[in-house]
Amino acid sequence: MSVEAREARQPWILLAPALSAVTLLLFVPLLFILVYSFWLRTATGADQPGFFLDNWREALTDPFYRDILLSTLRIAAITTAVCALMGYPTAYFIARSRGDKLLMVLLLMLPFWISYIIRTMSWINILGASGAANAALMALGVVSEPVNMLYNEAAVILGLTHYLLPFMILNVFVSLEGIDANVEAAANSLGATRWQSFLEVTLPLSLPGLAAGGLLCFVLGAGTYITPLILGGPRDAMFANLVFEAIITQLNWPLGSALSLMLLLVLGALVAIYNRYLGMTQLMKGLG
Amino acid sequence: MTRKMNAVARCERLRERYMNGDLDRRSFLGLLGAAGAACGLATPYRALAKEVTHIRFDGWGGVVSEALRKHAFDPFEAATGIKVVDGTFGGGDEYLSRVKASQPGEYNIAHLSGVFDYARYHNLGLTSELNEKNIPNLQYVIPKLIDVFRKVSGGALSCVPYDYGTTGIAYNRAHISDDEAKVKGAKLLIDPAHKGKISGWADWRTRMWYAALQTGQDPNGIVDEDAAWDAVRAHRDLALKYWNSGAELMSLLAEGEVHVTEGWSGRIYALQEQGHDIGYIDPPNGFGWQECMFVIKGSPMEACEELLNFMLAPETAIAVAEAQNYPPALDPTKVDLGPKIPTLPAFDPSGTLAGLTFADPAYWNSREAAWSKTFGRVQRGY
Structure with a gap:
């Protein structure tokens, strides 16, 4: 074998484990889901193999699924906006801090050491009828009986923000860290106030990080089902909850497969649009 | 006469050929890999024939699981050496979905609720057939509770009633x-x-x-x-x-x-x-509902029957019932259930359960x- 041929093979040999894992653990299961989406559920709950378009027709034409999908996208968008508003100042503070940035980033990552479900359930102890917030309000005489703060859409958005905020902060932080501090100094030396230099120099340069954080928050938020299950009321469901119900409660794997692929396609389209206009480079930096 | 070689002798001979230079490195590694793959493929089937070392049990979690662990599984493990690996679920639908996605034998015994669940499992071809001779403690169970399961699965049982x-x-x-x-x-x-x-x-x-x-x-x-x-x-x-x-x-x-x-x-x-x-x-x-211990098709039957018999022993069933707060399926006219069980909600001292309305599975x-x-x-x- 020639040296050139061996060199050409080497990257593939090195990539082989990762490619095998992605193929076996992602593409093959996706293929199964795709095949399943064309099957049917029989009356007993068993699956009927074949090529039927019923599930896709139902998923695409039934207003129930469309409404929940739109509601899911709306909740994800609000959560992303809240994360951006809360995350940007925090990231800016860390990036411009003279203190130990590594320690601050580490503190930011600290919640990840605790299970997402436990973190979500902790809100029950904070905002519940006998939680810390109500106990404080009643002790201070502000209210005479507990206020209902949980089990509504606001609580779902709060739980999602709690979960997703670190992703936003990290992405914006990485973006801000990449901006040469001299650029801001140059703007100031040319007569710009600090606010003007932020608005016209720092913010535009950090937008890719904000967009990358936004994409992550949106995609992760739109795909969650635990948060509405724990913190939502009877009507508060997101699209992933419908997938869960179809597969687990109704034992309708074919319809669940069609619904999950529908969500995947919608979120995939958003990622493709993002990649078309902003590129995935910043996202990789943020995740790295 | 040819001497039959075992796997170890074969590998040693292969190594010897490689060390002597009769085999190149690529062939040696290739043959070793093929031997490993063959061994890996053969092992699960061999394992099926082996002695059962553990049984998978899935139930409702919380106080129910704690009661079963303390009063049934721990003593069973001590008595038989068979380990009971217990998992939990939030509902019968969720568990059925997991069983549907599993391989035969992966899940063994489930704490199912209602005859309708039993019927669903039966309709999906998940019922096994218990050898009732291996479960003599079944004699203590309220007959009405057993009969409804028999009707669903054509006379045979795939479960034992346990509580209600x-x-x-x-x-x-x-x-x-x-x-x-x-x-x-x-x-x-x-x-x-x-x-x-x-x-x-x-x-x-x-x-x-x-x-x-x-x-x-x-x-x-x-x-x-x-x-x-x-x-x-x-x-x-x-x-x-x-x-x-x-x-x-x-x-x-x-x-x-x-x-x-x-x-x-x-x-x-x-x-x-x-x-x-x-x-x-x-x-x-x-x-009203009655719960059963359901053995899923593909499970090691004798070991499961041994566990079910152990769980139905009056001293075990009563201890579990007192801890999980559900009356046992034991017939109060045949077994003295002690002082606490008659105070539990839904308890029927007549053993007929005539006062409870159950869901019609059909x-x-x-x-x-x-x-x-x-x-x-x-x-x-x-």
């Missing part, structure tokens, strides 16, 4: 008096006076059962379906949230988040034992596909 209970109405006595609960019965769950302080199980069967009671219908023969769904909607609009597990039910009541909900009799009794002032009533035609399973889907929509506001 009710899904009744649990209420916080600080806000709802016993008299009010008794007068309003199932309608307490759709009483606007308690708006925002009502909960209920996110289970379509329970929702429809109680909707039938709220609209004055027979739960096993709902005539006016629209009226029942309207009652489900009325409950949804008054509810703070639906609960999805026994732990969540207990938390909502104990923390005072809700004043009234349906609840599982044993869990409510556990709350009462903990000192919470929670009342519990079974309204007329309240939801009726409920024939509506399962349509009603579970409709409930998914109704709970979202449709």
Whole structure:
């Protein structure tokens, strides 16, 4: 074998484990889901193999699924906006801090050491009828009986923000860290106030990080089902909850497969649009 | 005469050939890899024939799992050396989905609720056939509880009845008096006076059962379906949230988040034992159910039968029942159940269970596909 041929093979040999894992653990299961989406559920709950378009027709034409999908996208968008508003100042503070940035980033990552479900359930102890917030309000005489703060859409958005905020902060932080501090100094030396230099120099340069954080928050938020299950009321469901119900409660794997692929396609389209206009480079930096 | 070589001798000979230079490195590694793959492929089948070392058990978690672990599984492991690996689930539907996705033998015994669940498993071809001679303690079980399972699976048994209970109405006595609960019965769950302080199980069967009671219908023969769904909607609009597990039910009541909900009799009794002032009533035609230990097709039958027999031994079954707060399936006319069990909710001293209304499996399973889907929509506001 020639040296050139061996060199050409080497990257593939090195990539082989990762490619095998992605193929076996992602593409093959996706293929199964795709095949399943064309099957049917029989009356007993068993699956009927074949090529039927019923599930896709139902998923695409039934207003129930469309409404929940739109509601899911709306909740994800609000959560992303809240994360951006809360995350940007925090990231800016860390990036411009003279203190130990590594320690601050580490503190930011600290919640990840605790299970997402436990973190979500902790809100029950904070905002519940006998939680810390109500106990404080009643002790201070502000209210005479507990206020209902949980089990509504606001609580779902709060739980999602709690979960997703670190992703936003990290992405914006990485973006801000990449901006040469001299650029801001140059703007100031040319007569710009600090606010003007932020608005016209720092913010535009950090937008890719904000967009990358936004994409992550949106995609992760739109795909969650635990948060509405724990913190939502009877009507508060997101699209992933419908997938869960179809597969687990109704034992309708074919319809669940069609619904999950529908969500995947919608979120995939958003990622493709993002990649078309902003590129995935910043996202990789943020995740790295 | 040729001498039969074992795998070790073969590998040694291969190594020797490689060390002597009779084999190049690539061939040696290739043959070694092929031997490993062959061994890996052959091992699972060989393992099936091996002695059973563990049994997988799945149940409802919380106090129920704790009771089974302490009073049944730990003593069984000590007595037989067979390990019981216990897992949990939040509901029968969820577990069925997991079993459907599993390989035969992966899941062995499940603590199923209701004959309708048994029928669903049977319809999906998941029933096994127990050798009842290996379960002599089955003689202590209430015959009526066994017969209903036999009818479903054509005379054979794939489970042993283990306990029974009710899904009744649990209420916080600080806000709802016993008299009010008794007068309003199932309608307490759709009483606007308690708006925002009502909960209920996110289970379509329970929702429809109680909707039938709220609209004055027979739960096993709902005539006016629209009226029942309207009652489900009325409950949804008054509810703070639906609960999805026994732990969540207990938390909502104990923390005072809700004043009234349906609840599982044993869990409510556990709350009462903990000192919470929670009342519990079974309204007329309240939801009764019997639980069984179901052996899934493909399981190691003899080991499972040994465990079931151990679990049905009166001393074990009574200890489990006292700890999980559900009466055992043991016939009180044959076995002395001790002082605590007669005080448990839903307990029937006659052993006939005539006072409880159970879900008709044929009726409920024939509506399962349509009603579970409709409930998914109704709970979202449709």
